[in-house]
Amino acid sequence: MPKERVTDIVERLALPIVEAAGLELVDVEYKKEGANWYLRVFIDKPEGVDIDDCSRVSEQLSERLDEVDPIPNSYFLEVSSPGAERPLKKPSDFERAVGQYVHVSFYEPLNGQKALEGTLNRFDGESVELEVMLKGVRKTMVVPLDKVAAARLAVKL
Template identity: 75%
Template sequence: MAKERVTDIVERLVTPIVEKEHVELVDVEFKKEGANWYLRVFIDKPGGVDIDDCSRVSEQLSDQLDIVDPIPDAYFLEVSSPGAERPLKKPSDFEKAVGENVYVSLYEPIDGVKAYEGTLISYSEEQLVLEVRVKTRTKSVVIPTDKVALARLAIQL
């Protein structure tokens, strides 16, 4: 079964569970690391999730996975928080991150730069605008969304 297909099935299975538990589904990953396969489900809620939230979602999802059995190989199921540097994937993720510090890497450089970190000033389906510091000044960088390879919240030290 293709990797995308497994994540689609898992997302469909976990959606009613996260709704019932009043948490948000952030992301689903299914990937091989070394000799092992990992099915990772990332959840969040205002104030963050705790071990009990993760445990409840994991137990219910595990039961559903046993019934549907979409993964023929052995795998490890992990349900956790996306962490402080959570990925930004969906339009709603970007909309919530306006005003926050973010890291964005690109498929191809803009002004010779392939990765930016700064404040997300605005977001639309076509582009996002970051305010970045360059030495002692700030400048706005307009990034077409189709050039974004990866985006995540970024912790400022």
């Protein structure tokens, strides 16, 4: 049986804490940057999170992580908002983003494009429909979800 990933363990520990605070657990990252490890937990709510939300979740999660001790090395815990360019990972993220401007990158080029930005018109669980501008022409593209490497909300410039 494969060893459980740190992010999966932390997600399982964080979820009840985040939900009890009336928040949504958006994502968990565990990354090494330079000599340090960072455990980042992203939370949100419809009206946005504030410093008190982040602080409350951080304190409770830190206590829970100390009890369970799932991470053998030292790390910095950061709890924050996902920001304006929130990642789209779960089906509910895509559903909520319909009608919004998004950035989608692909595992391999699709019609010569490695990434597209445009309005997410539709999500059916298996594909996304994007309205994009390519060479000054408005096009609608349907992209199978298994071709999407990453997706996020985007700020339209």
